[in-house]
Amino acid sequence: MSDRQQTQPVSARPQDLPVKADLARLRVRYHKDSRLAFLGHLDLISTVERCVRRSGLPFSIGNGFARRMRIQFSSALPTGTSSACEYFDVRLLEAVDPAEALERLRAATPPALAPYEAGYVPGRLPALEAWLDHAAWEATLLGEGLDAGTLLDGIERVRAGGVITYLRGEKEKTVDVAATLAGVSALGGEVGSVSLRIETRSVASASLRPQVLLDAALARADLPRPQLVRIRRVGQWHMEDGRLVEPLGPFGANAPAPLS
Amino acid sequence: MRAERANLFHLIEPLLPLVEHPARYLDHEWGACEEQDGPFHLCMVYADVYEVGQPNLGVAILYNQVNAQEGMSCERCYLPWKDLSELMRERGVPLLSLEGSAPLASFDAIGFTLAHELIATNVLETLDLAGIALTSSARDEDDPIILAGGPSAWNCEPLAEVFDAVLLGDGEESIVEVCACIRDARAEGVSREELLRRLALVPGTYVPSLYDLCIDETSTRWGYAVPREGVGAPAVVCKRCVQDFAATPAVAQRIVPYTGIVQDRLSLEVLRGCARGCRFCQAGMTYRPVRERPVDQVVECGVRGLLESGHNEISLSSLSTTDHSQCEQILNGFNHALAGNGVRVSIPSQRLDSFGVDMAAAVAGGRRGGLTFAPEAGSQRLRDVINKNVTEDDLESAARNAFEAGWRRMKLYFMMGLPTETDEDIVGIARMAERVLEIGREVVGRGPKSGVSVSISVAVLVPKAFTPFQWCGQLDPDEVRRRQQLLLHEVRDRAIRVSYHDADVSLVEGALSKMGRAGFPLVRRAWELGCRFDAWTSEFRFDLWEEAARDCGFDLVDLACEEFPLSARLPWEHTSPGVDKGFLQREWLRATRGVTTSDCTRSSCVGCGVCPTLGVSNVIQGVRA
Numbered sequence: 001m002s003d004r005q006q007t008q009p010v011s012a013r014p015q016d017l018p019v020k021a022d023l024a025r026l027r028v029r030y031h032k033d034s035r036l037a038f039l040g041h042l043d044l045i046s047t048v049e050r051c052v053r054r055s056g057l058p059f060s061i062g063n064g065f066a067r068r069m070r071i072q073f074s075s076a077l078p079t080g081t082s083s084a085c086e087y088f089d090v091r092l093l094e095a096v097d098p099a100e101a102l103e104r105l106r107a108a109t110p111p112a113l114a115p116y117e118a119g120y121v122p123g124r125l126p127a128l129e130a131w132l133d134h135a136a137w138e139a140t141l142l143g144e145g146l147d148a149g150t151l152l153d154g155i156e157r158v159r160a161g162g163v164i165t166y167l168r169g170e171k172e173k174t175v176d177v178a179a180t181l182a183g184v185s186a187l188g189g190e191v192g193s194v195s196l197r198i199e200t201r202s203v204a205s206a207s208l209r210p211q212v213l214l215d216a217a218l219a220r221a222d223l224p225r226p227q228l229v230r231i232r233r234v235g236q237w238h239m240e241d242g243r244l245v246e247p248l249g250p251f252g253a254n255a256p257a258p259l260s
Numbered sequence: 261m262r263a264e265r266a267n268l269f270h271l272i273e274p275l276l277p278l279v280e281h282p283a284r285y286l287d288h289e290w291g292a293c294e295e296q297d298g299p300f301h302l303c304m305v306y307a308d309v310y311e312v313g314q315p316n317l318g319v320a321i322l323y324n325q326v327n328a329q330e331g332m333s334c335e336r337c338y339l340p341w342k343d344l345s346e347l348m349r350e351r352g353v354p355l356l357s358l359e360g361s362a363p364l365a366s367f368d369a370i371g372f373t374l375a376h377e378l379i380a381t382n383v384l385e386t387l388d389l390a391g392i393a394l395t396s397s398a399r400d401e402d403d404p405i406i407l408a409g410g411p412s413a414w415n416c417e418p419l420a421e422v423f424d425a426v427l428l429g430d431g432e433e434s435i436v437e438v439c440a441c442i443r444d445a446r447a448e449g450v451s452r453e454e455l456l457r458r459l460a461l462v463p464g465t466y467v468p469s470l471y472d473l474c475i476d477e478t479s480t481r482w483g484y485a486v487p488r489e490g491v492g493a494p495a496v497v498c499k500r501c502v503q504d505f506a507a508t509p510a511v512a513q514r515i516v517p518y519t520g521i522v523q524d525r526l527s528l529e530v531l532r533g534c535a536r537g538c539r540f541c542q543a544g545m546t547y548r549p550v551r552e553r554p555v556d557q558v559v560e561c562g563v564r565g566l567l568e569s570g571h572n573e574i575s576l577s578s579l580s581t582t583d584h585s586q587c588e589q590i591l592n593g594f595n596h597a598l599a600g601n602g603v604r605v606s607i608p609s610q611r612l613d614s615f616g617v618d619m620a621a622a623v624a625g626g627r628r629g630g631l632t633f634a635p636e637a638g639s640q641r642l643r644d645v646i647n648k649n650v651t652e653d654d655l656e657s658a659a660r661n662a663f664e665a666g667w668r669r670m671k672l673y674f675m676m677g678l679p680t681e682t683d684e685d686i687v688g689i690a691r692m693a694e695r696v697l698e699i700g701r702e703v704v705g706r707g708p709k710s711g712v713s714v715s716i717s718v719a720v721l722v723p724k725a726f727t728p729f730q731w732c733g734q735l736d737p738d739e740v741r742r743r744q745q746l747l748l749h750e751v752r753d754r755a756i757r758v759s760y761h762d763a764d765v766s767l768v769e770g771a772l773s774k775m776g777r778a779g780f781p782l783v784r785r786a787w788e789l790g791c792r793f794d795a796w797t798s799e800f801r802f803d804l805w806e807e808a809a810r811d812c813g814f815d816l817v818d819l820a821c822e823e824f825p826l827s828a829r830l831p832w833e834h835t836s837p838g839v840d841k842g843f844l845q846r847e848w849l850r851a852t853r854g855v856t857t858s859d860c861t862r863s864s865c866v867g868c869g870v871c872p873t874l875g876v877s878n879v880i881q882g883v884r885a
Contacts, residue, residue, distance in 0.1 A: 035269075035273070035287075035288065036286065036288075036518070038277075038282040038283055038286060039286070040519070043283050043518050043519045043520065046524075047518050049570070050290070050570030050571065050572075051290075051570060053566075053570035053571075053572065054290075054567070054568065054569070056567070061602035067602040068602065069602065080277050080282070108570070110288060110289070110290055112288065228274065
């Protein structure tokens with residue numbers, strides 16, 4: 001085993017084992033690009049865990065029966081959606097310089113999941129998945145006969161309707177559009193394509209998948225089905241007292257004040 | 261005609277949102293060999309879905325061997341699930357390799373791994389999806405050369421018309437020689453027929469098209485194969501065997517999959533071959549001699565492999581890992597090196613004695629899942645017939661030991677349809693399970709919360725080529741079902757769970773294991789009727805197999821249950837794993853008398869013939885207990 005690989009002491013006494021909140025909490029932003037957009041969330045989790053193991057970082061493992069790595073992820077992306085802003089938090093037995101940690105992780109990760117930023121965050125912040133409650137998405141629809149104005153009208157009509165009911169597999173789901181759709185605007189697009197920026201917030205009951213919103217809007221606006229829809233998550237934040245807190249900080253009162 | 265080599269991923273990508281588990285088709289995994297410059301291109305195919313094929317160690321070994329050669333590249337291909345293959349056919353997309361997304365039909369050679377008999381229809385499906393002719397004789401001059409190898413190559417006759425060449429035995433060296441032979445012959449511009457003749461001269465390579473079939477009074481109805489005059493092919497093709505096993509890389513798996521696969525762990529082959537001599541076991545006969553890796557190599561390479569792959573589990577694989585003479589040192593070595601890393605060590609098969617339990621405890625740490633043993637038969641008499649050298653006492657002390665060490669769930673493997681088996685032997689399975697349960701209750705306690713349970717799993721014996729049971733017929737499926745019912749009735753305690761293999765699946769496996777070359781029309785017809793993924797319970801269609809058999813004038817029961825005379829020339833005797841026919845005949849006669857034969861790694865030579873025939877010997881690192 002290489003020298004830099006740390007091993008966690010094995011102890012019979014639970015009180016001697018490291019406690020999660022005392023461990024350094026490294027937050028990493030990474031991409032999910034190209035064909036790996038088709039990687040499901042569970043597959044993504046095991047892949048990233050293996051990257052962390054390969055990196056040789058002194059990761060901590062839990063004290064439970066299964067002895068799993070202490071790692072948490074931001075909310076699951078729909079399969080087929082790419083991202084510029086996925087996050088994971090891994091607890092380390094000792095704080096490694098973030099730049100070095102990032103370099104080690106990059107060397108151990110397939111390029112399509114490459115990490116871009118790393119830093120320590122307070123140990124007692126809530127879990128990533130619940131804490132990051134705002135997201136921005138870019139959707140590009142390719143195909144004949146699409147136009148941004150009509151599509152935006154369709155989205156407005158969906159919003160006015162209040163909820164979308166749709167089938168996911170064989171299960172019927174309902175999502176409250178008024179509560180979850182924070183904003184939508186058209187982006188400049190090439191001929192034969194329409195690009196939108198969609199902002200969502202998560203609520204306890206359900207989160208809004210951009211594809212679901214687009215499907216409903218296309219139907220309302222009576223637009224043809226696009227040949228291809230590409231969706232990318234481009235930002236994730238935590239909303240606190242009207243401030244949008246970046247995942248890697250600054251946190252609390254140091255977070256930038258709301259614009260309006 | 262050979263297809264043009266090009267990256268066609270753009271044809272697959274639009275289909276991915278439409279299919280289940282798109283991660284199967286992504287490639288670009290950590291450790292995959294992205295440099296595929298050739299100019300010689302081989303594609304290794306495991307004709308099942310990615311999750312099933314990717315853990316295969318044989319494919320991994322050959323992939324590394326070929327990619328390590330200057331001027332040779334090796335890619336992988338798995339059979340797409342039905343949803344994708346349907347879309348591909350609909351849109352005219354051919355089957356592609358993973359690494360380069362190149363059409364399979366553009367490769368110089370394609371190598372199929374025959375991991376089991378039920379993969380036969382999937383081999384045809386793969387070729388068809390790739391747009392390659394199904395039979396060797398129908399292929400064009402410049403079509404890819406279709407190779408095969410693996411455990412089921414020991415009776416490849418039902419698929420002999422499909423393959424241009426079959427590699428017998430260890431493939432590490434021969435795959436490179438075969439590829440070089442194809443490359444050189446192509447460079448010289450020789451005809452396909454001449455190329456195949458040259459392949460037949462590479463040791464361990466069987467070229468079916470160079471052999472004629474003879475049926476006479478010395479043979480079975482399937483006849484025997486003899487080399488055509490003047491082609492230079494050997495009368496008997498002997499397998500290849502790597503004598504210096506420790507000189508081969510211990511960790512062959514370098515590719516770390518993105519998606520959960522059936523054996524999602526790092527696998528390290530700690531030893532090859534097994535000489536215990538169980539008379540039903542084809543691997544035990546065909547992988548001889550026994551070659552162990554030294555403890556230092558196993559531990560060092562295993563720890564490095566874990567670090568390089570990021571896996572959190574390592575499996576010490578082999579036919580019988582706890583037989584390794586340094587097993588204890590190996591497990592201690594891993595426990596020492598991996599303490600506190602959350603890495604699990606697993607051993608696939610447990611030896612049925614206290615040593616086996618000790619070793620299971622050594623890898624389990626504090627965890628206690630289930631523990632599995634394979635007594636294989638329910639009575640001492642029948643265990644002697646099959647040469648499973650364990651006694652009732654062995655099982656009882658192993659069970660007691662395991663319950664005392666904290667295990668609560670015990671799984672026992674048995675077989676049904678063994679030669680000379682009677683109802684008493686079947687009832688014996690139930691009694692044995694009850695005895696183990698009783699021991700558990702004695703040790704742990706009788707209350708409902710003690711959690712003691714026993715599950716028994718009963719397979720059907722499928723007599724395989726090159727085993728002492730190769731002359732036997734398989735048990736009639738109606739009789740299999742009757743004995744299964746008998747067993748169910750005999751098991752009265754609800755803490756004992758019984759599961760058994762489907763008699764119909766075993767029947768098809770039996771027919772495929774027994775048939776000669778003339779059985780190919782059956783496989784082809786079954787595939788034409790829609791049989792695919794026959795090893796998947798959800799996909800197996802016995803009605804279609806029966807229909808195929810009727811269409812070809814066969815009867816599945818007749819095919820699988822036929823006995824061959826002990827003196828007959830068998831359909832597979834032109835290939836050889838090195839084991840003497842005389843030894844197998846002797847073993848069969850000893851079986852009928854209930855006389856056991858010892859293990860040559862623990863006592864003296866038993867005369868199986870492998871060492872003198874192949875010029876090899878057992879390599880045991882320490883002393884076997």
